Amino acid sequence: MSLHSKLSDKSTRFTESVIRGMTQLCLRYNAINLSQGTPAYQPPDEVKAAAIEAIQEGYNQYSITWGAPAFREAIAHKMTTFNRIPTDAAKNVTVTCGSTEGMLASLLAIINQGDEIIIFEPFYENYGPDTIISGAKPVYVALQETLTPDGTLHFTYDATELRDAFTSNTKAIILNTPNNPLGKVFTQDELQQIAALCCEYDCLAVTDEIYEHMIYDEKPHISIGSLPQMQERTITVSGLSKAYSMTGWRLGYVIAPAPLTDAIRKMHDFLTVGAPHPLQRAGTAALNLPPSYHHALVAKYDRNRKQLVTALTAAGFRCHPPEGAYYIMTDITDFGFPDDTAFAHWLVTEIGVGGVPGSSFYSHPHFGKTKFRFMFSLADDILIEAGERLMKIKVKI
Numbered sequence: 001m002s003l004h005s006k007l008s009d010k011s012t013r014f015t016e017s018v019i020r021g022m023t024q025l026c027l028r029y030n031a032i033n034l035s036q037g038t039p040a041y042q043p044p045d046e047v048k049a050a051a052i053e054a055i056q057e058g059y060n061q062y063s064i065t066w067g068a069p070a071f072r073e074a075i076a077h078k079m080t081t082f083n084r085i086p087t088d089a090a091k092n093v094t095v096t097c098g099s100t101e102g103m104l105a106s107l108l109a110i111i112n113q114g115d116e117i118i119i120f121e122p123f124y125e126n127y128g129p130d131t132i133i134s135g136a137k138p139v140y141v142a143l144q145e146t147l148t149p150d151g152t153l154h155f156t157y158d159a160t161e162l163r164d165a166f167t168s169n170t171k172a173i174i175l176n177t178p179n180n181p182l183g184k185v186f187t188q189d190e191l192q193q194i195a196a197l198c199c200e201y202d203c204l205a206v207t208d209e210i211y212e213h214m215i216y217d218e219k220p221h222i223s224i225g226s227l228p229q230m231q232e233r234t235i236t237v238s239g240l241s242k243a244y245s246m247t248g249w250r251l252g253y254v255i256a257p258a259p260l261t262d263a264i265r266k267m268h269d270f271l272t273v274g275a276p277h278p279l280q281r282a283g284t285a286a287l288n289l290p291p292s293y294h295h296a297l298v299a300k301y302d303r304n305r306k307q308l309v310t311a312l313t314a315a316g317f318r319c320h321p322p323e324g325a326y327y328i329m330t331d332i333t334d335f336g337f338p339d340d341t342a343f344a345h346w347l348v349t350e351i352g353v354g355g356v357p358g359s360s361f362y363s364h365p366h367f368g369k370t371k372f373r374f375m376f377s378l379a380d381d382i383l384i385e386a387g388e389r390l391m392k393i394k395v396k397i
């Protein structure tokens with residue numbers, strides 16, 4: 001019997017994560033891993049202590065499926081004050097196992113087979129499988145590089161291309177700001193334009209804001225759900241993984257109007273039942289940390305960002321400092337490799353550094369074959385060593 005014939009069509013339409021594959025390759029060749037977006041830092045001590053205390057105090061069984069009340073209250077407060085979306089913990093919050101589950105549960109709650117969903121490209125690789133699993137038909141809109149008069153690089157979309165992407169079959173647009181892999185932070189003007197199209201075509205915005213606290217050069221984070229008429233048509237997905245360096249805790253959440261929340265909670269309940277209860281208790285302590293906590297972390301990331309851009313430029317990559325998140329998308333054309341995958345393999349085996357082939361962020365691998373992504377959530381000594389290793393590229397090519 002061929003077990004392959006027993007597989008669902010959906011399961012064969014996407015491959016395992018390229019990023020996790022690069023991590024395996026780095027481990028095999030003892031390379032410095034600048035591919036997977038795992039923070040190099042630890043959660044704050046008081047938050048770790050709160051998790052231990054919650055286990056000792058007996059919070060070891062299921063919480064309410066859509067989230068422990070105190071954690072939902074803390075999330076609602078943060079959404080109302082930081083994101084400027086008035087949020088009711090009882091009606092609008094679903095706690096999920098990371099924003100990864102939050103995004104999928106949201107799409108499962110709103111998508112009927114064949115509904116169109118607009119995605120800016122390049123995009124975080126999960127959105128591809130998310131559309132396949134939920135049955136959505138993706139419609140891509142390119143984010144293009146433009147050099148502003150002051151010499152900084154900015155990514156934006158063509159307004160006509162965006163308008164043309166909307167049809168009567170559009171159910172939603174997925175936004176990701178700050179964006180992975182480009183670090184693009186959507187501006188107020190762009191968000192207003194997207195919001196106007198959502199209203200005109202009566203569709204939803206599903207926004208992934210997991211990097212909302214990681215924005216450089218004093219740019220503001222704007223949640224599309226805070227714009228006029230958008231709260232009623234926005235699903236905001238976020239989580240604690242990146243802001244508190246706790247990707248292994250699997251704490252995410254979804255904020256949505258009550259009727260959508262009801263459907264998202266059902267999907268979430270039957271997918272996972274709930275996020276880890278003791279960690280939700282500690283998540284409340286994390287959300288109660290003062291703004292100075294985020295300022296200190298972003299200052300650290302800003303130093304790493306500048307250091308890695310300098311090292312990559314010196315090694316021959318074409319790149320610019322990202323506006324947000326902790327990734328640098330580079331152009332590798334000058335190295336003369338046939339494609340980004342060949343370059344990825346060579347970089348790990350010959351130079352001892354891992355990154356992500358750009359093609360994994362595009363609908364067609366061809367679009368990303370001259371692109372390569374590095375991440376910079378790294379300890380100081382590792383960042384220095386990565387820079388030294390990258391300088392060997394010039395000797396070897």
Ligand code: PLP
Nearest residue numbers: 037098099100124180239241252
């Ligand atoms: N969304 C984006 C854009 C990401 O880059 C990542 C992780 O790299 C995630 C979501 C996953 O977040 P979580 O740990 O909350 O599932």
